Amino acid sequence: MFNITEFWLFLFQISRKDFEGFKKLFHRFLQVKGPSVDWPKISRPPEESIQPYDRIKAKGLPDNITVSLNKLAVVKLNGGLGTSMGCKGPKSLISVRNENTFLDLTVQQIEHLNKTFNADVPLVLMNSFNTDEDTKKILQKYKHHRVNIHTFNQSRYPRINKESLLPIAKSMGTSGENSEAWYPPGHGDIYASFHNSGLLDKLIAEGKEYIFVSNIDNLGATVDLFILNHLMSQPADKRCEFIMEVTDKTRADVKGGTLIRYEDHLRLLEIAQVPKAHVDEFKSVTKFKIFNTNNLWISLPAIKRLQEKNSMDLEIIVNPKTLDGGLNVIQLETAVGAAIKSFNNAMGVNVPRSRFLPVKTTSDLLLVMSNLYSLDAGSLTMSKKREFPTTPHVKLGSSFTKVQEFLARFESIPDMLELDHLTVSGDVTFGKNVSLKGTVIIIANHGDRIDIPAGAMLENKIVSGNLRILDH
Known part of the structure; x- marks a missing residue:
């Protein structure tokens, strides 16, 4: 292992920019003690700082929205792997609907926008060292699409031994x-990496003024023309430099970051920053009613100004991990939304829940593959046949965790238009053309198996025990 001097010399080999970034983060980590917020100083944001989406939509659109679109670039956060869903390679390459991957749907959305409005909205992918190579290979297939695609890499930092606070790397290799x-x-690295890559300056030179940033696995995060128009129609001296899309919390979102007022600034508060004594209060749906969707609209000249002045202060998120061999490590991260306090005239927009449709698990995947949604030009919209605007609550057990196992358990995706709640646990399979309505709970105990027969209609049913359907 290294001593501390060898550590810095070793890190310096990575790249000067990564080295400087990690050194700054690590030094701040050593200096910060305790939670980064003083709880009594927290208050709700003033009403005018979080606008309802309907108020922004009511302004309508100008005839020349193409002018605004030509000042926009779409940035997708593409650093994640599909390991949590049992897949190798970038998560963005998982098929989510009709053989289309997250990346396919994103390209289709932006191409449709460019064709419809005769615009030039480029797609920018922030890759990581984990996803860069595989993503670039796939990009060849979009050569003839009407979308200019750029990539840049976020930084590569060393994991730290929790006990010694020294890096666990033995060399520069990643295998x-x-x-x-x-x-x-973490995605808070976007500002420094975007600036260091030269792409920020390139886009500004091409006349781009704003980026729309979102996670690539959020299928609800499409370019919204009303929010774009709101940004572009502000007086130059009061131009809003940062919009965070927030939406109303449900019980499923209690851990999501929220906007607060803190020392006269709008600020993002993440659960990792909350003192333990106040975690239940933070999770309260009554006190903190909204959460951050991580759909963000950010001024490019403002990013350049803040980077050059070195004045973007992002709170450190200490993410503890246990490696396969049992070693406890920490990784120091930052969140892209935490920069909101550094931008001028920043605000939140309370958007419909439909703009937050993340696919983190196969339970989410089941929803987006079902007839709850229709697909049009890369965008998923809730079926008009669904009577309720909310999605059903779906909880699939460990037998469904990996995508391949999940797909093998469905001969076809069930009809879920009238479903409210689905829980499935154990060795369960679904035949073709199954219909699920109301609340359906299917529990196969250990050693048992349940085959839901083709054409079955389950409405407000609990199915348990052993149900085998054998070919004969």
Whole structure:
């Protein structure tokens, strides 16, 4: 292992920019003690700082929205792997609907926008060292689409031994015994990496003024023309430099970051920053009614100004991990939304829940593959046949965790238009043309198996025990 001097010399080999970034983050980590917020100083944001979406939509659109679109670039956060869903490679390459991947749907959305409005909205992918190579190979297939695609890489930082606070890397490599030694430091790294890559300056030179940033696995995060128009129609001296899309919390979102007023600034508060004594209060749906969707609209000249002045202060998120061999490590991360306090005239927009449709698990995947949604030009919209605007609550057990296992358990995706709640646990399979309505709970105990027969209609049913359907 290294001593501290060898550590810095070793890090310096990564790249000067990564080295400087990690050094700054690590020094701040050593200096900060306790939670980064003083709880009594927290208050609700003033009403005017979070606008309802309907008020922004009511302004309508100008005839020349193409002018505004030509000042926009779409940035997708593409650093994540599909390992939590049992897939190798970038998560963006998982098929989510009709053989279309997250990346396919994104390209289709932007191409449709460019064709419809005769615009030039480029797509920018922020890759990590985990996803860059595989993503670039796939990009060849979009050569003839009407979308200019750019990529840049976020930083690569070393994981730190929790006890010694020294890096666990043995060399610069990212394979073999070193495969778990490095990590991409969260999406807050976008500002420095975007600036360092030269792409920020390139887009500004091309006349781009704003980026719309979102997670690539959020299928609800499409370019919204009303929010874009709101940004572009502000007086130059009062131009809003940062919009965070927020939406109303449900019980499923209690851990999501929320907007607060803190020392006269709008600020993002994440659960990791909350003192333990106040975690239940933070999760309260009555006190903190909204959460951050991570759909963000950010001024490019403002990013350049803040980076050049080195004045973007992002709170450190200490993410503890246990590696396969049992070693406890920490990785220091930052969140892209935490920068809201650094931008002028920043605000939140309370958007419909439909703009937050993340696919983190196969339970989410079941929803977006079902007839609850229709697909048009890469965008998913809730079926008009669904009577309720909310999605059903779906909870699939561990037998469904991996995508391949999940797909093998459905001969076809069930009709879910009238479903409210679905819980499935154990060894369960679904035949073709199954229909689920109301609340359906299917529990196969250990050693049992349940085959839901083709054409079955389950409405407000609990199914348990053993139900085998054998070919004969």
